[in-house]
Amino acid sequence: MDLITQFKNYIKQHDLFTQKDKLLLALSGGLDSVVLCELCHRCDFDVEVLHMNFQLREAESERDAAFVEKLAQQYTWPFHLKKTQAAAESERLRKGIQETARLLRYDWFEACRVDIATASGKRTWVLTAHHLDDNIETSVMHFFRGTGIAGLRGMLPVQGNVVRPLLFASRQQLQQFAKEQQLTWVEDSSNLLETYARNYVRHSLLTTAERIYPDLQNRLAGNLARFAETEALYKQAIAWHRKQLVEQKGNEMHLPVLKLKKTIPLQSVLYELLQPYGFQATQLPDVMSLLDAETGRFVASATHRILRNRAWLVVSPTDTIDAVTILIDGPGLYTFPGGELQLTEREYRKEEGLETDATTAILDARKISFPLLLRKWKTADYFYPLGMRKKKKIARFLIDQKKSKIDKEKIWVLEAQHRICWVVGHRIDDRFRVLPATSKVLGLKWKPA
Structure with a gap:
């Protein structure tokens, strides 16, 4: 079967696009993109051409841009060029060149797609x-980096608004087609540099493996197909576990520790639940240790924190303005949905007195051990209001304070080692009051939102 027929069949099999759609070809000028041009031309699709010049290879980058523009002109297709300083952007974003280029490329592609659509x-x-x-x-690289099943199955024909209609074809098939059609293309010299991981996998790792397994490509292509079907079953199982385990509370995900301990297979389920929040497979042992840890222990990613809070693991943004459970790990200023809380630790002298207003609390620092938890109050919560020797449920305390339902929803509490030390803006717990023997205090100042 010739390449054009395979191309048409693949598009139809995966329902990629139709003659009525607009196609934006992201072209580098290399062999594969030149073949894609010819195939789309033969099929008479409505095409426009996109090319991004990262200005990483000086004259060669300019050559590639000029080549792609000329190619678009030959097919009488509209041409769109974007120039960017990828090296400078890489420094600004503190990411590798390859990752930066990918981010820049796909952000621009999507902006073009929206405008043209x-x-x-x-x-x-x-x-x-x-x-x-x-x-x-891609699949091999994901395997060595450490990945879930989605990484092993590689790229999909359609992901969002990006379509890859040549995934069925090998490089050898593309080369044969280009030779038959007398197509010309440009070579990217950086593709030969094994300092890039993909080039090492391509030129060294897979080439060496082919000496042992001459039919390696067919074997790995078969793996991709099987992994794609395995992923479908895997997703069904993960969806079931997610339904059993996850309680979503605002921007927080709450996971019950007892149920997690009974979950099989625990590591895979945890990985899939936590991966969207920036956690890596290498962090799983630390996360699993939280199942037997005390309240206040946590594991963090770049954007989120997993906190052990009594019988729960709470996954919340590290940006506390979005969180419902805030970890207070020492003196400082903490911003949360209820406002700002400033904690200061200082020496205490009896002569200074303890005059406070509703937004201020002074606690005996000897009775405080960090971390503390700042959270919304719960129905079962109780404390010992200042001056009282008997405990009182916060729900009853708020009724006595004549708080409306709306007011109650805005109440936060500060918790120290499973004991509430302050109903923020209302009353401290008597167990944390300043005594004659107190030498150091923790000052709390709340600025309402």
């Missing part, structure tokens, strides 16, 4: 020329 009124897709060899390399 709006102007044309057509369903619009971004097409990349990734092929079977690329997909195998």
Whole structure:
């Protein structure tokens, strides 16, 4: 079967796009993108061309841009060029060149897609020329980095608004087609540098493996297909576990410790639940240790924190303005949905007195051990109001304070080692009051939102 027929069949099999759609070809000028151009031309699709010049290879980058523009002109397709300083952006974002280039590229592709779709009124897709060899390399790289099942199955034909209609074809097939059609393309010299992980996998790792397994490509292509089907079953199982385990409270995910301990397979379920919050597979042992840890222990990613809070693991944003449970790990200023809380630790002298207003509390620092928890009050909560020797449920305390239902919803409490030390803005707990023997105090100042 010739490549054009395979191309048409693949598009139909995966319902990628139709003759009525607008296709934006993301072209580098290399072999695979030139073949994609010719195939789309032969199929008479409505095409526009996108090319991003990262200005990383000086004259060669300019050569590539000029080549792609000329190619678009040959097919009489509109051409869109974006120049950017990828190296400078890499420093600014503190990311590697390859990752930065990918982010810049796809952000621009999507911006173009939205603009062109709006102007044309057509369903619009971004097409990349990734092929079977690329997909195998991606799967192998994910395997060595550490990944879930989604990483092993590689790239999909459609992800969001990006379509990859050449995933069925090997590089050898593309080369044969280009030779038959007398197509010309440009070579990216950086593709030969093994300092890039993908190039090492391509030129060294897979080439060496092929000496042992001559049919390696067919074997790995079969793996990709099986992993894709395995992922479908895997997702069904994860969805079931998610339904059993997750309690979503605002921006927080609450996981019951007892149920987690009985979950099989625990590591895979935890990985899938936590991966969207920036946690890595290498952090799983630390996360699992929280199941037997005391309240206040936590594990953090770049954006979130998993906190052991009594019978729960609470996953919340590290940006406390979005969290419902705030970890207070020492003196300082903490911003939360209820406002700002300033904690200061200082020496205490009896002569200074303890005059406070509703937004201020002074506690005996000897009775406080960090971390503290700042959270919304719960129905079962109780404390010992200042001056009282008997405990009182916070629900009854708020009724006595004649708080409306709306007012009650705004109440926060500060908890120290499972004991509430302050109903924020109302009353401290008598167990934490300043005594004649107190030498150091923890000052709390609340600024309401």
